[in-house]
Amino acid sequence: MDRSFLLNPKVVAASRQFVCIRLSTYESESEAEYLKSIYVGRSGDLENTTFALLEPNGRKTLSRPGRGPYAFRSASQLADQMDTIAKDYPGSQSAKYQDPQPPVMDRVDLALNVAACENLPLLITCAETDEDLKQLNQALAAHVWNDDLAGQFVFATTRNQADLKPLNGSTKNSGILVVDPGPYGITGRVQHEFAGVDETLSAKLLQFVTRLPPKTKDRSEHRHYGLQLGLDWETVIPETDPRSIRAKARTRGRD
Amino acid sequence: MRVRSISLIVFAAIAVLSTAITAAEPASKISPKIAWYGTLATGLEEAARSKRPILLVAAAPHCLGVPGIW
Numbered sequence: 001m002d003r004s005f006l007l008n009p010k011v012v013a014a015s016r017q018f019v020c021i022r023l024s025t026y027e028s029e030s031e032a033e034y035l036k037s038i039y040v041g042r043s044g045d046l047e048n049t050t051f052a053l054l055e056p057n058g059r060k061t062l063s064r065p066g067r068g069p070y071a072f073r074s075a076s077q078l079a080d081q082m083d084t085i086a087k088d089y090p091g092s093q094s095a096k097y098q099d100p101q102p103p104v105m106d107r108v109d110l111a112l113n114v115a116a117c118e119n120l121p122l123l124i125t126c127a128e129t130d131e132d133l134k135q136l137n138q139a140l141a142a143h144v145w146n147d148d149l150a151g152q153f154v155f156a157t158t159r160n161q162a163d164l165k166p167l168n169g170s171t172k173n174s175g176i177l178v179v180d181p182g183p184y185g186i187t188g189r190v191q192h193e194f195a196g197v198d199e200t201l202s203a204k205l206l207q208f209v210t211r212l213p214p215k216t217k218d219r220s221e222h223r224h225y226g227l228q229l230g231l232d233w234e235t236v237i238p239e240t241d242p243r244s245i246r247a248k249a250r251t252r253g254r255d
Numbered sequence: 256m257r258v259r260s261i262s263l264i265v266f267a268a269i270a271v272l273s274t275a276i277t278a279a280e281p282a283s284k285i286s287p288k289i290a291w292y293g294t295l296a297t298g299l300e301e302a303a304r305s306k307r308p309i310l311l312v313a314a315a316p317h318c319l320g321v322p323g324i325w
Contacts, residue, residue, distance in 0.1 A: 003325065006289055006312065015289045015310055021298030022291035023313040031295045035313050050313040056302040058295075058309055082310070091306030099301055105293035113316045114293065116323035151288030184323035185316070209285055219324060226321030233317035244315070251319045 008075035014082035017092035026235035027110055039065040045240040053085060098145045102137055104155040108163035111156035116185025119215035123153040124177040133159050139197035149202065152209045178208060184231055
């Protein structure tokens with residue numbers, strides 16, 4: 001997918017009127033079934049990427065879905081279309097950009113990988129009980145849905161300490177961890193730990209984000225060294241994108 | 256000797272100034288990004304609650320099996 005569309009400032013601004021959902025293909029049976037109900041390519045099966053604009057019920061499409069935003073000539077046209085669509089939804093007109101929960105992923109390993117893909121820090125909430133975790137996430141939400149911090153972290157939540165094993169530098173069993181993912185997203189280093197949420201958290205997170213050195217990746221170099229290291233991400237369900245399967249077989253010498 | 260002292264003072268002043276500038280970096284330096292829900296259940300729940308339309312994207316967080324890249 002052409003990610004330049006999703007990084008375009010006009011598209012980012014328009015996205016504040018939408019609920020933005022980014023799923024990891026092949027990581028959940030039920031999400032894969034849902035994605036197939038939205039779009040399948042020529043192969044008739046789920047492909048690596050999907051793009052769609054949808055009604056709030058998540059069923060009716062508001063533009064032609066596809067592997068990417070190819071129904072639009074440019075990122076500007078996509079942003080304009082999103083602005084037009086948003087006018088029909090009162091929820092989009094709300095001046096208050098404040099969701100009640102942070103957009104947490106429920107698998108730390110997957111969130112670490114996604115954070116590496118995005119070159120973003122990972123913020124993990126952890127607690128010993130579901131109730132403590134719920135309260136922590138609710139308190140955190142008040143600090144991360146603002147124009148400065150929205151989109152600057154990938155989020156995960158867990159009460160399973162084993163999920164934190166790939167992380168170096170963690171000393172707390174509960175609270176908020178700010179993690180710098182390794183390049184391949186299979187390890188990470190804890191940069192900050194917060195015991196809980198207080199009124200200074202937004203400012204501290206903003207300071208952290210502002211001081212992060214920019215990260216970039218060279219795609220072919222990343223793949224080259226990843227293959228040399230023998231890395232092979234195991235998906236939850238089998239991959240079904242013929243192009244991707246063929247390319248992987250060619251590269252790794254599999255049938 | 257005097258030139259060296261002046262150079263040192265200038266260098267120190269630049270160092271102090273650049274530190275101050277770094278400490279006061281404005282938030283506007285951060286490039287705005289889309290805030291993504293990472294699971295279908297939480298995203299659909301929020302869309303139903305807030306009555307906002309949905310921007311849906313899916314991608315595999317690995318390329319040729321190598322993680323850390325879309």
